Amino acid sequence: MLTTTLSFANLHQHGELFANMLRARRELFIVHNKWKLPEALGMEYDQYDTPASRWVVVHDEDGKVMAGNRLTPTTAQCGIYSYMIRDAQRGLLDTIPDTLLYDEAPVAEHIWESSRLFVAHDVPAVIRRRVHAQLISQLGDTVRGLGATHCLTLLSATWPRWADRVGVKMKAMGPVLEIDGIDNQVVMMDFSSTLH
Structure with a gap:
């Protein structure tokens, strides 16, 4: 099992891995979960897949993707968009309720x-x-390599069951909300003292 962090600067060094990750996202989110998301050429994507983002991919030696994640700086800005959670709170996304956070969405260098x-x-x-x-x-x-210490993420509300197993401190940042029939919650992951 291999893990690779992709950026627009290194995509060319990893063959089809980026495309395979977008294909795996389509397979899970569009085909399996039946979410209505943008797709093209058998790949799922959205307005946050930009050069500002990074993608963490778990895969095998042949490039088969087993897991993935996108990281976007909370300081990102592209037209009217910033990052997904903040844009949802600002009412720019009709698929995620604007009540997903207790407080205003953070914009800070140390939070992605x-x-x-x-x-x-x-x-x-x-x-x-x-x-x-x-x-x-x-x-x-x-x-941590990007100079940050925290990640804000929208997760299944089952996160308390596995947070300790992966060794990351997590804190609820908003209420549990049902989105597409699944209970979700915004969580802050603290990587400041998680050293492997």
Whole structure:
């Protein structure tokens, strides 16, 4: 099992990995979960897949994607958009309620947004926990490498069950909200003291 952090600066060094990650996102979010999201050429994408973002991908030697995640700085700005959670709070996204945070969405160099976090639905149960832990571990390494310490993310409200297993302190930043039939919650992940 390999883990790679992709950026627009290094995509050319990793062959089809970026496209495979977008294909895996489409398979899970559009085909399996039946979410109505943009897609083209068999890939899922949105307005936050920009050169400002990074993507953490867990994959095998052949480039088969098992898990992934997108990181976007909370300081990002592209036209009217910034980052997903903030834009939802500002009423720019009709698929996520604007009441998802207790306070105003942060804009700070030390906080990045983690979005589109997934483990592919066909990852065998026997290794799912390991794949998820590998993804979170690399996420922390990447965040710290970018000079940040925290990630704001919208997760399934089941996060308290697995937060301790992956060794990351997490704190609820908003209420539990039902989105597409699933209870979700915005959480702050603290990577400041998580060293691997």
